[in-house]
Structures are given as C-alpha cells and as structure tokens.
Amino acid sequence: MSFDLKGTLKPLTALKQFGKKPHTLVDVPSIPLEASDHYRGFHYNDLDECIGCGNCSTICQNQAIDMVPVDGIEGKKGDSGLRPRVDHGRCCWCGLCVEVCPTGSLSLTKDYLYVSDDPDTFLWTPGVDNPEGKERISFFSTEETSLNDFGRIPMPELEGMDRVKSFAEVVLGYNEVQARAEASRCISCGLCTEACPEHMHIPEYINAIARGNDADAVRIIYDNNPLPEMCGKVCTRRCEDVCAIAHRGDPIAIRWLKRYTTETVKNADMIKEVVNPDIQEPNGYKVGIIGAGPSGLTVAYYLALKGFDCTIYEAHAKAGGMTMYGIPKYRFPEESLDKQIEYIQKIGVKIHFNTKVGKDISFKEIYSKYDAVFIGVGFPKPWTLGIEGEDLKGSIQAVNFLYEINNGKTVDIGDKVIVIGGGNVAIDAARVSARLGADVTILYRRRVQDMPADWEEIEGAEDEGIHIIPQAIPVKFYPDKKGHVKAVEYLKADMVADEKGGRPKPVPVEGSNTIIEATAVLGAIGQQGDYSFLEEEFSEKVKIERGRFVVNEKQQSTLDKLFAGGDAANRSADVISAIADGYMAVKGIEDLLVKGN
Amino acid sequence: MQEILQYTWGALVSFVVAFTVGITYMGLNRKITARVQNRIGPPWYQNFFDVLKLGSKETSIHHGVMQHMGPAFIMVTAVMSLLIIPILNDNRFFPNLNFHGDLVFLLYIMVFGPLGMALGAGQTGNPNSAIGVTRGLSQMVGFEIPWVMALVALMIQYKTTSIVDLMNLQAETGRWLMFTSPFAFLAAVLAMLGMFRYAPFDIVGAPQELASGPMSENGGKYLFVMMSAGSVFAFAKLTLYVDLFMGGANNLIILVVKTFILYLIPMLYGIVSPRYRTEQAIRYFWGWPSLFGLLAILQAVFL
Amino acid sequence: MMINDKNSQKIVDIIQNYARKHSLWILAYGTGCGAIEIPPTMTSRYDAERLGVRGAATPRQADVLLITGYLTTKTLKRVIRVYEQMQDPKYVIGFGSCTINGGMYWDSYNTIKALDRYLPVDVFINGCMPRPEAVLAGFAKLQELIQAGKADGARKYKENLEWYRANQKKVIPNWRMPEYNW
C-alpha cells in the first residue's frame, strides 16, 4: 500500500487557475468575434466589375454557384448580364471561385454568421444581398495569386529589321507546345462567341487544342467558317477584345490558335480528310454568286454542302477578293489562300475566273439563270482625299498599290514614301513600301491610340522603322518639274473633345504648316462600292444606302432572290463579318428556296 | 395533532431547504469547475433551470414498473435520510424523526437507494445500465467499509447510536469529533469521496465508458426525480457529516458554510482527478481509508 | 387543476419555455466532420455552458440533436433511431452546408442532401465548418425560438410522421427498425 504523495498533490496545483482570468470570450455570441484579415467568409461581388463569365460557377466543385440574371444589369458584348448566386447549402468557402475570377470582382468577406430556421433562405447573390460587404473584403485574388494565366505565350516573329528584307511571313506561328500552353489559358467562358460576328465555337475548339485534339478543333472551326486560315492570319479578332482574361492580363491568342489549328492540316486533301464534311445529295437548286471574296466563298461552301449547285463569278484571276489582292503577302501568304480555295472547289463549287459581271456577263443573265443570287463584290473603289495635287504622278491609291504588288508587278515609289491614313490598309501599304526599300512615314489625323488598325500591326510597323506622325492633316501635294509628287504639306491638329460624347475630333492648328519631302504618296483613307454592273431595272428596285445594300438579318435585299454580304452590305469591313454575312445568307437562301419562306 | 402538523411542516421545510441548497451547491460546483477550467461557466442557478426543464419534459419511456420505482426509491431514501438527520442543533424549526439507533438505521437506508436504482436499471434492459449498477454496488461495497468502520468507531467511542447524542456531546464539550476522533473523520471523509461519486469515483455513470450507466435510459421526469433526490441526499449527507464531526450548526448560515466547506473536498478533488477503474476504486477504499477506519476503531477501543 | 385555465397555461408555458431555453442538453453524437468544432464550442474559449448548453450522454437525456454536417445513409438510420428515442420537447440543429443542400458531397452516392426531408430541423447554421461563434449563434437562435414557442419540430414530426417515414424509407434500403415508441 504505497502512497504517491507527489502524484496526489501536484494535480491540486491546477486549482490555482481558479483565480485567473477566464479565457472565455464574453461577448460571443451577441457580438460575434471579428474574423481575421484573410478570413474566407461570405462572398462579395462587385457587380459593376463582374462580367458574368461564369468561371466561378465552372470551377466550383460543389456546383454551389448559379449564374442568374440580376435586376439592373443588362447583358452586352463582353458581359453576359448574369451574376453569380451562391447556394450556401453547397458552398464550402474554399475560395477557388475567388482565385479564378478573371476580373477580380469576386471576393470573400469577414462575415460568416447566418442562422435561420428556414432552409430556403440560404441562396445568396453576392453584391446584391450584401452591398455593405465591400468594406469587409478579406480574401481576394491579386494578379499574383490568381489562378488565371495572365501572360500570353509570345508569338515567335521575325526580327523587325529582318522582316523588311523580304515578303516572308512575319508571324511564324505557334508550335505544338506553345499552342497547347496558350490554349490552356482559356477559361472557356464563351463571352467571345458573342463578340465574334460569326459566333464561332471558340471555347470548344480551344479546348480541343488544349486536349491535344487538333483534328477535332479543325472540325469544330469548319462548322461555321470555311476560311479559317484566312481568319487565323488576318482576323480583326473582336473576340480578343472581350476576352475575360483581358481584364487583368493579355487576352487568349484566339486568332493564333486558330492559325495553329489550320496549319496542322497541310493541304486541301488533308482538310477534306479531317473535316470529312457531310455533303448532301444535290437538291437541284442553282445559286449564282458574284465575287469570290470571303462572303461569296462562304455562301458557296455551305450551300454546296447542303446540295446546292453554286457558281461563283470572279473578275480577277484568283479568288479571295481583298484578302488576295489587298492584304500583303507577309501577312497572308498566297499558298494558304490557295489551299482553302482548292478545298472549297473540291467540295463542288465552280468558280469562273476573269469574268467581270457587267462586262463579260450581264447581271440580268445571272439573275435569270439562277434560283438565287448573292452579291459579295466588296468595296473596290478608293476614296480620294480631295486636296490639291492629288492627281499628280506618284500619288497612288494604296489599294491599287497593294493590288499591283500582290499581282507580282512593280510600282515605282522611290525611296521616300508617305502614307496617309491610319487603317489596316495604310499600315499594310507602309510596311510593303518598307519592304520595297523605302523610308516610310505615316500621316494620321488623330492620335496613335485612335488608329483603327490593329495594335499589333502598328507595333510591327514601328519595329520595321516606319515613322508615324499623328495628328497630321495633309493639305497639299507639291509637284516637281515633271509633275511628280515632291513634297506633302500638312497641318498639325489638336484633339478637341466632342461635345456629343463621340470620339475627339482633330482640329487643324493655323500656321502649323509643315512640308515633308516624298517620292510617292499612298492614300489610304477608305474605299467604296462600285455597283455599275447593275442594270437600271435592278438598281431601281434594289435599295442601296450609303453605298451599301440594305439587307435584312438573313442578308436578303429588297429583291427576294437577291442576297448581299461582305463590305457591300455591312459596315465592319473585315473578313469575319463578311464570312458571317455569307453564313447568314446561306440560311436565307435555304429558307427561301427549300423551306419556302 | 399539533405535533404531527409540526412534523409535517418541518419535513416540508427541510425538504425545501435541502433541495434549494443541494441544487445551488451543484450549480456552484459547475461554476467553480468552470473557473478552474479557465472559463466563465454557467450561472450558479443553472441547475434550477435544468431541474425545471427536466420536470417539464414529456416522458414516454416505458420499460416497466420497476423503472418507475428506481427513481422513487432514491427519492424516498433521500427524504428518509433527511428526516432522520437533525438539521440544526436545537430542533426548533426542523423537528426530525431522530431516535436512538438512527445511526444504524441510516447505514441501512443509505444503501437502500442504490439498490432500488439497481432494480430500476435492471428493468431497462440496457447493458450499460446493468454494468453501471454492478459498478455502483461494487463501489458501494468499497466505501461502505471505511464508512461503517468510522461510524462503528464513533459508536464504540461515545457509546451511543444516536446522532443527536453525538451532537449534544460536541455542544457540551465544545470539541468537535473531527479532532477527538481524527481517524474516524479521515476514514469518513475519504469514504465520502466515493459517496458523492465525483471523480475519481464517478465510475457508475462514466460517460466515456458506460454512457451514463444506470441513468442511460432515464430522461425527463425520471432524471428530474433523480437529480432532485441527488441534491437532497447530498445535502443530507453533508449535514450528517457536519452533525457527526463538525459539531452541528446552530443556524442555517453556519450549516451552509460548514457543509459547503465539506462539499469542497470531493468537488475540488474531482476537478483534478481522472477516473479510477472499478477494482482500483475498491482497492483504494480498502487501502488507506479502511486503515484509518481500523485505527479509529482501535482508538475507540483502546483509548 | 388550475392548469386547465387558459391564462394559467400561458404562464406555465412561459416558465417552462424559459427553463427549456436555458437548459439545452446536446447529445454527444458526432455525426460528421462538424463534430470537430464542438469541442472548441464547449471548452474554455467559447464556453457554451454559459448558455446552459451541456452535453448529454444518451438520447433519453438529451434535448438537442446536433447533426454536424453530412449524413451517410448508414448514420441516418442511427440518427433517426436516436431522434425517436429522445424525449419531447426535442430540437434538431442542422450544422453547415451539408445539411442544407448536400454541401460538398452533393454527388456522393452515400450521403443525403437535405436533412429537413428526413428529420424536422429547427435551426440551420451556415458554414462549412460553422465557426464556434456561429454554433453559439445557432443556440441563441434556438433559444429565441423556444422562448417564442416556435421550436416545434417534434410536433411537426409527429403530425407528419407518414411523410417523414416515407422519405426515410426511400433512402434507407433495408428498414429493420422498431416502430416509433416515443
């Protein structure tokens, strides 16, 4: 019978705690404890910043987030108009939604207390139900912590000074690894599809690329775009403007990914093999198409797939329209266009080259011969500046200049070229001139950031040593003794804010006249349509406003049988809109002929 | 007639006092325990809420008559002990049913309760209850030995079996029995640890082992009765100790102070102790406490 | 007795509710991962005993059944048994997302999604895990409901027993349980 004195008495020292201050938080639960600075509590959503991309909803493994319409928020391009609603019966406050939010609008707050006897009250729309949450944000993602990849995989390009030595394609294209990596950045929200005039299935084909399934990507792309390689190289890519990732980083290189995909199919046979289109039995309808530009080709391709007999009349020796003759070869090599035309021809589309409507064949004949007619003639005629000396020798329209060059001819431009304008044509003309060995200067009325040309093009031009003089309004061309252009005089302009809220207007500054020397001046301030081939009986009936055909949403003009698209019908003046027009016209023609409405 | 009325009145008053004080003590126990455990703890009157709530619960468990009897037995035991134990020195307000030989009677009646409990618990069919009862009885066998030894020592030493006699003795000499019979007191106090069933002797209901043992099938009103009986019984036991060893009390305040001091012993020891295993508990009681009991008897016989 | 009188009944009710409100004995049954926040709630930092909350070892003694998170069908069966063993008045607190709409186990083949379909729930606490503060707030809410006489889940259960039973039997394939013996 031993006795452990220490073991009996030592525990009694615990009783000294009686006199100590209790650790209990007295105020809880009446005043809940303030959570720490990084606590993951209830959600808060900045409704104005949120674009409703739904990435939070996608990442949520609990399917706790619904995207729902919210009062006072309208959808627009780049904003779905939906906002996340969190089911607190699902949420586990892991914060993944915050980490993947591309805009950073979603965050978690310090609030964590909600108790109710009604289980149906656990659906919360952050930002709507807790507008006061903004002050209580505790867990948010920064560009550093975000799980979005904000950095674009850089596109391999020729060095600026190497480029001007030849007409070799500047952009080298992604290799497979780069393409997969770039495609993996996509969060597949689909906001881009709305911005794309053609509504291409962008998330789907990017996902296919990311999964290493290039053939599927090609198939998905060809579903509504028969000229993807063209788009992959020269598209104005409005999709990238609204890309969710672009809010805090570089947009996904959607255009380059498309380009990568199309480059995986090396020739027309391969395209046919990969796309493996389902060509339907001929249905006996015949459709005539005027102009083998993007819109015309699109109409022909999809109608051909549906069993229509399509014939294209093209004035020039090659198909492609402006993409063939207007876009310089370092941007869009001829081979890749040929490949696509060849594929379209393989599907069964007939193209009559060197057949100018109105000259070689009359429009009336076409109109009577076919069940439906599509006009996709584009804007071949350039606008003129309307200033003194414009008709001098050496003053060339940039469109004509590019046509000649692309046709393999030479144009004498000397060694000092001035390009007037800020669109893609102007930049193209400038860069082509640089490749011909000239020292090029661009005069543009507004600021550089106002230029309608692609920023990549502008940067490329600057890399190639092209000077851009912004806010310069040409007023006069001076001739030399031979009647050739010698110099250009221009006025500097101030940008004056437009009272109506439009973009600022350039206003010339008196007395700021500057004269620069030039051996050639290339005017590139826009083009217009030329519908002289329409006989009077048609031009009376067809409504044409501001140089464009008036069409309905199916591209049907005021004449039932007559459809129009491309530059001749829309104001966007880019390839993808032309393709979109063509695609809609296909529906219109099909509805008209097959379905009969 | 007058006497019967007075007795009834006294019984009622003593029950109310015992109930109130007992419940308050348990509340204080929780409060003090909480403070040692670094927290605020419930208010001292928390146990009144608990009892009231248990009383207001609907009870719809039927395991048979004996289950009803269990708590009743305990209650009867508690009240009986209370009535026999003199509450104050002069029984003016609390005329009790004390008589010669009540000490011996008490020894019996205090066993009566747990036995009833055993019957009730056996009826529920819950194996935990059955094991709990076995444990309770084993433990009782343990602490009864020093307890009986202590009482026997007192009886031998002062040649009486009446509590009142012992109290009067202390009042006359002015010397408390805890000083004149220290061994008996030690044995009795150590036995009291077992009687109160606080740690380390809470083996009967040990939640981690038996999920509350005999009480596991008793909720609501059963528990209400048991809890009330427990608090009354606790007060009765404490009063008995005060009467026997600490010279009784002349008024209620002194009684409350003395009983509370006594109550602190099992309570504080409980806070800092884990639980014994059953055989360890019995071995404990048959160790030092029994030795003290033996010494007490030796002292009584030879001194 | 005087309890038959309506006003007296009201007074009795108020007293009873007051006592019930201040004495909530929770059943020690950690049904899910939420059980990890119960020890902090009951111990020194948060000390739920201040509110009269206290653990009870068996269902017979308990007033409150805490469903701490998800319930597998296997546990649900035991929980139903436990709930039916509890004595009136009894309350159920649903703990965290899982009890409301399945939580993160929404697609698991072994867990139920909405607890109130199978047991009457008086209070739902938001969180995954609910912090101890939230748990205490849940108790406070329950107390409020009890005082107002609105925590009547047990009555609802009795009245709609058929409906509850049908739901329970739908997810518990092999129903080998004694009938409700209150």
Add this chain to the structure above:
Amino acid sequence: MREKATTLYIGPQHPGITGNMMVRVKVEGDTIVKATTEVGYLHRSFEKLIEKRNWLQSFTLLCRFCVPEPDPVEESYARAVELLEGREVPERAKYIRVLVLELARIASYLLWYGGQSASLGLYTIGQWSVGDRNYILDLFEELTGGRVYHMYIWPGGVRRDLPKGFENKVLKTMDYLEKRLDDYDDLMFDNTIFRKRTQGVGIIDKEKAVEWGVVGPPLRGCGIRSDIRIDDPYEVYNKLDFVVPVEEGGDIWARALVRRQEIRQSIRIIRQVLDNIPAGKYYNKIPNPQKWALPKGDAYTRTEAVRGEVGMYVVSDGGTHPRRAHFRGAAYVHAITLLENLLVGENISDIAAIMNSLGTCPPEIER
C-alpha cells in the same frame, strides 16, 4: 467458471468513441473477450468524388479526410502531384509548409490531450488544451483564411505568403504554449491516478509492432525509432534539428509520453523554421486549373501526421482529372486490426483510453 458473455455496443452514439464509429465488444464480467470494429458511418466516397474533380478541385475534399489535422493530407497530395508533374517548389514554400504541418501537429496534439484525458474522466485538461488550441487555429485563420479547413498547401507551393508580422505572432503563441504545457504536465502526467490508469494498459508487442502496421507515436511508444520525417525525409525536414522521442513499454502511458515530448519538438522545429525561412517566391503558379493535365504515371507520398503515416497514392491517366487518389491513414490499420487485437483481455473501462491513445480517426478509415 466461464461467465456469460454480454455484447456491448460502443458507438456510434457514445461519448467514449472518437468520432462516428462502433466497436462491438463481447465482455465477460469487465473483461473483453472479443472486439469487432464496425465502420462506414462516415463513408462519403471521397475517392469516387475525386475522380469527378479536377486536380485542383480535389483539394477541397482532401482536408476532410481527417478533420483534426488536415494539412498532412494536403501536403502529401500536393507532393504527389508535384512528383507526377515534376514541378519545382520554391524553398520558401517548403519552409512555410513545414511551419503549417508543425502547427497542425501541435493543434492536433492539443486535441489529443483533451481526448485522452477526457477518456479517463479528467475533463479539466480538455478544457484547457482545446481552449488553447484555438490560439493555433487563430494563427491558421490569419495565414490561410480558414480555422479548420485550410486548403493552403497547393501544388507548386502554398496559396498565400506569410502575412505581415505573422512570425512574431507564432513565436508569442509558442511561448505561451510552452508555459501552458507545464500546467498540463502537473495535472496530467504527474497525476498518480492518470498513471495508474494508463500504465500497463493496451500494450503493443514490440516484436510484432512493425508487422502489424503500427506507425507513428504508438510505434515509437514501443521503443522503435521510426519517423517518416527522418526515414523518408520530405520538404526541409532533413535541414532541421529535432529529436524523435522514443519510449519503452508500448502501453498508453508510453504513447502519451511520446506525444508529450513531440509537441515540444514541434515547437522547437517551428522556432528553427522561423529563424531560417528564406525570402523569395512562395508559389510556382500552376496553369489554368480547368485545363491542367498531368502526365501519365503514379506517385505515392508519405507524411508523418500525429496519428502516424499518412500516404497518398495518386494515379494519373494523362487527363485533367485524377484517375485515382487513394488515401492511406494510420487509423486504417490502428482502429481495425490493431484495435481488435489490443482490446482483447482489456477492461471495458479502457476502451476509450486505448482508442484515443492510438489516435483513432474514423473519417480517415472510411473517407
């Protein structure tokens, strides 16, 4: 004379059971003659669900594998993913991971203090230690944003950098804890009743221990120095100076002593980590989680948790979702085959104590 055997159901609703499981024991008198563990009350089939989650989404499920100490699971999964992908982890992240793991170890041990002592009826320790555990959880809350579920250790590093002034807070908490640990010792380890209850109870045979799959503190309580932090070092444990405590005896007492010393070693490790933590990156960013595919292959990583070896077997079929993520917890062995063996011949009073001393954690078994 053979007594009649009674069957007792310890659990699933039982205050003495750790978590939601059941031990069915056959007793003769107070002695257990047969014990059977029955589990499945917490089976959510994480591994099935993970097949439907992508590599990153799985993380939210992982911490639920074992609630008292979620970080080792996160860590072993993160490490397995890194092994599969060949992703580098910055040095700073490795230190932060060790910090988190050790803080979690302390938190879990504090919970064990409460559980072990409460299983023996000593509630005061639990009130103290579980209360003090909140100070560690406060640190976690500040660091990770969550009290219990941290989801902090990610492939490629950790999710956020240490907040400003965090080091000081950790050190202060460690100082406080060290003082408190002495109080625990007075009440628990110096307590004669505690000693009587634990010594000679639940003895694991030293010869058989490794074969039986005993790991962690129970194995070290048998006198075998085995710790994955030393044997199969991960993160930066091989750069840190600490001792793996070993006790002889194999009973609850020995296991308790091992844990008592380990919590002090953890404090020591944390101090070293804070002294040596390098500056720099804390995170090698992973790609967009929706499209993040891992190369084909499999990886198995082990981490030393308080309960012992935690393993994570991850298989990738080259896709964005795990093909299989199979988790191995110490309790998978401890609470079933080992416990069933250990309980035979013991007193029913000791079931809870033995279970606690083995660190039984049912969610780890059932997942």
Add this chain to the structure above:
Amino acid sequence: MEEIKSTIIQRIKTHFSDATEKEYPYNRVDFSVKKETIPAILFYLKDEMGFKHLSHISCIDWLEENEFEVVFIVWSPTDKIKVFVHTRVDRENPVMDNVDMIWRQANTYEREMREMFGIQFTGLEAPEEFLLEDWEGPPPMRRDFDTEAYATNTYWERPGREDAKDIRETIEKRSGEILPDFAKKYTR
C-alpha cells in the same frame, strides 16, 4: 542507394521470372508480376528482404483495358526503400489470392477492395459489409458506376435552383450561336 536498388532488382528477378521492373530516381522500385505470383513475392519481400512494413494496397480500375490494377506498396525500415508490386486482374472475373496471412492488416484493404471493386479474394474471412450497408448497386468504385446520377435519383435536392443558367446558354441564346452536336462532347 543505387546499389541497394540494383540488388533488390537482381534478387527479385532471379527468384521471380515473371517480374518486370521499373526504376525511379528516388527511393522507389516497381515490379509488375502476374497475379499468381503475388503471395510468393510478398512473402519473399517481407521475410527475406526486410520489407516488413505494408504501407498501402490500392486498386485502380482501368475500364478501357478491362482490367483492375492492384498495387502493393511495402517499405523497408532498414533500407529506407519503397517497393511497389503491380499486378493486373481481369475485370470480368476478378479473383485474387488473399494475402492477409502475411500482414494481418491486408485483411482490411481486401475487404474494402471486395466491396468497392468487387474483387474476390480466395479464402478471405471477414464480414461481407465493410463501409456500406445494404448496398444493392454495383461496386461503387468501379468507373462505370455514376455516383452523380445515383445521388440525383436517390436523394432529394432542395429546389430553387431551377433558374440556374449556364452562362454559355445565355450567350448562345443572345448571339444565335448553334453548337454542332459533335462539339458538345468537348464542352468546356
């Protein structure tokens, strides 16, 4: 360590002709064997080569190949090396040898595999049910068991989320995009 690893490979290959090995840059060696060899190789590893500790047993359902892969991971406390033993079991007739006489705890793993994958272990003595109770469906860890569909059919879900919209649908409705059928399987 390289030496130890090559010794291990040497010894295993001489004893078990069907073993094919795979090495890793860290302390890991993999062997693939026929399923009949499993008890023998595990016995050998444990008793002769000091791989006393059974770390893990796992099973993978290769639905496409119509096979189960069972992996045993053993650890040598002396050599500090992990050895993985892989084997393939036919999915149509999944029968394997029981190994719980080598390590008692293998019993638990085998019970789980039996329940979750439906692999039968000859001579395994344990109750049928392990984690599940009254389960009537197919073994749930098999890849062809769809847990989400099962949960949706069995467990009631709280309504109120019907107006849940996929943002893509909203955009498609507004933009008029028509997703071709074959592309739908590549949804995000």
